[in-house]
Amino acid sequence: MTLTLYTNPMSRGRIARWMLEEVDAEYDTILLDYASTMKAEPFLSINPMGKVPTIVQNGQTVTECAAICAYLAEAFPDADLAPNSDERAAYYRWLFYAAGPLEAAITNRSLGVVPTDSQQRMIGYGSYDTAVDVLEKAVAAHDHIAGNRFTAADVYVGSQVIWGLQFGSLPDRPAFADYADRLKARPAYARAGALDDALIPVAA
Known part of the structure; x- marks a missing residue:
């Protein structure tokens, strides 16, 4: 191989x-x-x-x-690191959420693109604030994004959070900081x- x-x-x-x-x-x-x-x-x-x-x-x-x-x-x-049956829904939900709506919201904000109220109905993330608030609730719900166990989804979602805090594209909130700290402690x-x-x- x-x-x-x-x-x-x-x-x-x-x-x-x-x-x-x-x-x-x-x-x-x-x-x-x-x-x-x-x-x-x-x-x-x-x-x-x-x-x-x-x-x-x-x-x-x-x-x-x-x-x-x-x-x-x-x-x-x-x-x-693949999901078990109890983790599968959250695993795929948040993996693709971070790669889709969240990534778009952060990118648009960095480019100075602020959708109007009517445009928010057309785009997947609605508004940057909504996208961030949803992510905050997700990372605060458990120790890891799909539950209490580290999975591959944490590598991607966690990277978004770690970089977001480092470069200021995400607000510095306790739930984000705690999640990032747990992941940065991993030997890998x-x-x-x-x-x-x-x-x-x-x-x-």
Whole structure:
């Protein structure tokens, strides 16, 4: 079995790296830069969007961070990060919520896009405030996003929260801070961060 991570340490590739460390996978890393290798062959044949992260396992390509997290949870069942029957609904709900409505709300806000009342009925997240309030209730309900056990959904949702607090795209609320602290204490999170931090001078 071969598994390759295409990434840049100053990107969402850090999410895929964290997930790979959580499942204890053996993988190769190919470092890409934004100006050249990410937007040229051979990478464009792998991911025509020219975006990272991308993983390739045995010739099969997976892009999009939420998909990578879900895929790796299934590909490495011994890590026990896929949902059980009681967790499945919340797992998929919040994984796709973070990748869809929440991501759109945060991105639009960062671009200065504020939908009017009538436009809010047309867009998936309604308003930024609503999207954030819903996320806050979700992370406060249990120790982890799908219940009391860490799953692959926490890697993606947790990354959104950790980065949101770090860069100010999410408000600093106790529920977010507590959730982020629980996740940052995980050994795999620390390992992944150290690996990516070490690559920053090479990628810069």
